[in-house]
Amino acid sequence: MDIERRSGCPINLTMEVLGDRWSLVVIRDIMFGNRRHFRELLNRSEEGIASNILAARLKRLVSLDLITKLDDPTHAQKAIYSLTEPAIQLVPMIAMIGAWGRRHLPVSEDLSIRAELLENGGPALWDDFMNDLRNIHIVDPIGGANGSVRSPVLINLTNAFLEVRARMQRKE
Amino acid sequence: MDIERRSGCPINLTMEVLGDRWSLVVIRDIMFGNRRHFRELLNRSEEGIASNILAARLKRLVSLDLITKLDDPTHAQKAIYSLTEPAIQLVPMIAMIGAWGRRHLPVSEDLSIRAELLENGGPALWDDFMNDLRNIHIVDPIGGANGSVRSPVLINLTNAFLEVRARMQRKE
DNA sequence: GCAACCAGTTGCAAATTGCAATTAGATGGA
């Protein structure tokens, strides 16, 4: 798949690549939820993506070299989806997107704690996170997918999220 | 106009607001090109937006409180479009989007010089720019639109762009 | 052997997009 290239403007080109309602949400789930299989992305999606849309987006993101698709050695028709280096470098942009959304849109407390931590951590945390992501998506995508290799930053973000959600559920 | 709110995730919500091929391109032209009238946005668009799409996006962005529409005192059916504070606070996010696009997509030299300067300037430049934008969009939108009030940062960015473009045209 | 699980695909209706033509009012100059 190729982009249209309506112009050579970096903002325009980025919107040609990521400017739809689903692509960045799928990347977010792979990146922050470490969802590496089709079923995980489909069934555990907060937004309820449809299977045909997910399939189309994954195929498109593979062809744009933002994710890779790898055979899962433990299961013949399972695939492992992993982020590529360009997608990992989206971290600072995604941090800013989360920061803006948190300030100006009706977010929920549990789903915005990770954006808050990422914003407060600043470039130092983003770099740590990007290095972790390289380990579980590029260096060892299989180990990253089955949990034998983990990201310390991701563990912290996930724990914070689970704590906030547990606290919210206790209160109602 | 309301957003759908598929979930309370800040990334999802931001994509619900800005996740289409045109909204951020229109905001970019208002912000960096200081295009404040419908005709300027339509005719001087690098990407060739269609008039119905532009009209729909402007209406949607007004209803989302990202831009305001004001009567132009010099012409009864001319309108002045201005950024609101939430849109001005998109500057850091747009800087990151431009930085990523410049690194990973087939940008042209002239249209990416502003993204480069904005990235190199860092948060200090972004804050200066945001203060300038407040002056020409919120404090005095009419003066900002007719050029009697100007943004120093925008003048620098625009001059850099014009210089690169002039240099490119000389070479071919 | 069989139920559950896997990654999708297919069919179809609805919504959105993009292009070209058109509109109604405002303005400027002869």
Next chain:
DNA sequence: TCCATCTAATTGCAATTTGCAACTGGTTGC
């Protein structure tokens, strides 16, 4: 006054994209 031009759109129409539900062909675990 007349008329060309400018303004911010709107309309009609074809093509594309989206979203939902059902289905497929194969694999795995018991």
